Amino acid sequence: MVMLDSWGRLGAEQHQAHYLHDANSVKDVVSAGPGLARGMGRSYGDVCLNPGGAVWDCLGLDKFIDFDPERGLLRCEAGVLLRDIQLLAVSRGWMLPVTPGSWFVTVGGAIANDVHGKNHHSFGTFGDHVRSLVIQRTDGQRMTCSRDTNQDWLSATAGGLGLTGLIVEAELQLRPVTGPLLDVDTQAFSGLGQFYQMSEDAKASWEYAVAWIDCAHPGSRRGIFMRANHRDVSADNFDSGIPRQFSLPVTPPVSLVNALTLKPFNAAYYRLHKWRAGKSVSHYQPYFYPLDKVGEWNRMYGPKGFYQYQCLIPGTNTEVVVEELLAAISAANCGSFLAVLKTFSKRPAAGLLSFPSEGTTLALDFPNRGLKTHDLFARLDSIVGSVGGRLYAAKDARMPKSLFESGYPRLEEFLAYRDPGISSGLSRRLLGD
Numbered sequence: 001m002v003m004l005d006s007w008g009r010l011g012a013e014q015h016q017a018h019y020l021h022d023a024n025s026v027k028d029v030v031s032a033g034p035g036l037a038r039g040m041g042r043s044y045g046d047v048c049l050n051p052g053g054a055v056w057d058c059l060g061l062d063k064f065i066d067f068d069p070e071r072g073l074l075r076c077e078a079g080v081l082l083r084d085i086q087l088l089a090v091s092r093g094w095m096l097p098v099t100p101g102s103w104f105v106t107v108g109g110a111i112a113n114d115v116h117g118k119n120h121h122s123f124g125t126f127g128d129h130v131r132s133l134v135i136q137r138t139d140g141q142r143m144t145c146s147r148d149t150n151q152d153w154l155s156a157t158a159g160g161l162g163l164t165g166l167i168v169e170a171e172l173q174l175r176p177v178t179g180p181l182l183d184v185d186t187q188a189f190s191g192l193g194q195f196y197q198m199s200e201d202a203k204a205s206w207e208y209a210v211a212w213i214d215c216a217h218p219g220s221r222r223g224i225f226m227r228a229n230h231r232d233v234s235a236d237n238f239d240s241g242i243p244r245q246f247s248l249p250v251t252p253p254v255s256l257v258n259a260l261t262l263k264p265f266n267a268a269y270y271r272l273h274k275w276r277a278g279k280s281v282s283h284y285q286p287y288f289y290p291l292d293k294v295g296e297w298n299r300m301y302g303p304k305g306f307y308q309y310q311c312l313i314p315g316t317n318t319e320v321v322v323e324e325l326l327a328a329i330s331a332a333n334c335g336s337f338l339a340v341l342k343t344f345s346k347r348p349a350a351g352l353l354s355f356p357s358e359g360t361t362l363a364l365d366f367p368n369r370g371l372k373t374h375d376l377f378a379r380l381d382s383i384v385g386s387v388g389g390r391l392y393a394a395k396d397a398r399m400p401k402s403l404f405e406s407g408y409p410r411l412e413e414f415l416a417y418r419d420p421g422i423s424s425g426l427s428r429r430l431l432g433d
């Protein structure tokens with residue numbers, strides 16, 4: 001038995017771990033189920049935990065199977081890290097079309113949560129670029145699914161929270177790039193109206209767009225808007241290797257994020273970026289993965305861990321509701337400096353349970369302060385629920401079942417694809433088994 005936790009560090013649980021290394025022996029392990037596939041455990045809550053049960057650790061399924069440098073087609077096993085794909089592909093003129101804010105994520109994990117990046121309006125989600133998958137079910141069946149064969153299984157498995165079977169391998173369509181560099185434009189905004197205007201303006205001519213918002217500022221909703229495009233030149237001089245990383249060496253006895261530190265930190269961050277506003281050139285790594293620079297930064301929330309609350313407010317007219325959420329967060333004096341605001345565009349979802357959909361997403365980390373934090377979440381849930389919004393399962397450790405059911409209207413359809421030999425902490429909490 002091993003103790004496993006997830007990124008939020010809300011409490012390690014006992015698991016029986018099976019380490020997969022060989023794609024041919026996956027069937028024997030999975031058929032002996034029940035269990036749950038696990039990648040890097042970078043999900044924040046219990047979607048990657050199976051407390052008291054088995055996990056199939058996929059990190060040993062780390063082989064590249066085939067790469068077509070002419071067409072940018074990559075076949076690899078599901079435990080390959082996004083980092084390794086970027087390092088392989090960028091120097092050859094290709095890149096992942098969609099990537100989340102950390103590259104310490106496996107292909108299997110990226111598919112199971114149908115992750116998104118800063119470019120939903122131009123490239124959709126990770127699942128949009130999966131050409132085919134091989135899935136191992138616990139009844140022994142191994143299935144290939146693609147846009148032509150078993151297409152419905154592809155859309156159940158992209159965003160399927162690991163519950164449709166173990167993904168053994170995937171074929172991904174990469175996108176061409178001229179090099180590792182991005183042209184970045186950074187602007188300060190004051191007021192949500194300005195954020196929405198900047199997002200709208202960015203859609204037509206910027207591939208990436210994301211904002212940081214100062215949730216501790218008492219006045220207008222100030223923040224920093226960052227948009228970027230791939231730079232149209234090659235840059236052979238640029239190092240595309242693994243950036244230097246430093247780690248938090250210990251877990252502090254209390255959260256470093258608290259009422260005393262939040263306001264001054266946010267104010268300093270805002271001023272620094274406002275001062276540096278304007279055009280710059282950035283390597284893709286710090287722009288896509290700023291938090292990866294600090295290993296185990298999740299320890300800064302202390303021994304009780306933290307929650308991330310990521311919601312989607314649907315529609316095009318979301319300013320009033322986002323303002324209501326921010327006002328509730330300010331009033332509770334919680335929140336952290338990791339507060340991100342993005343808009344998603346209207347496009348068909350890759351998966352039945354994909355999180356992104358037309359609207360605005362707000363993501364914030366909260367130190368775990370027990371009841372106080374849960375009271376705030378109840379308030380936020382009621383706002384999100386009242387407008388037909390949803391929470392992101394990859395970040396969740398506590399959403400009520402009713403909010404999951406109302407937020408994901410294709411849930412019933414999805415259930416037909418579940419593998420009865422797979423369950424997680426999240427599935428037991430939200431689906432009953």
Ligand SMILES: Cc1cc2nc3c(=O)[nH]c(=O)nc-3n(C[C@H](O)[C@H](O)[C@H](O)COP(=O)(O)OP(=O)(O)OC[C@H]3O[C@@H](n4cnc5c(N)ncnc54)[C@H](O)[C@@H]3O)c2cc1C
Pocket residue numbers: 007036037038039040041042043044047048058078079099100101102104105106107108109110112113114115116117161162163165166167168291292394395424
């Ligand atoms: C710093 C940071 C930034 C992030 N930024 C973003 C972001 O911008 N956008 C975003 O969408 N997400 C983001 N995330 C969340 C992260 O991308 C997802 O949680 C991702 O799914 C984690 O992948 P993993 O390999 O760690 O999988 P795990 O967390 O271990 O597992 C996640 C799910 O995938 C399933 N799974 C894993 N491997 C397989 C497999 N082989 N077959 C079937 N199912 C499998 C698991 O059962 C589980 O349901 C971020 C996370 C961090 C820590």
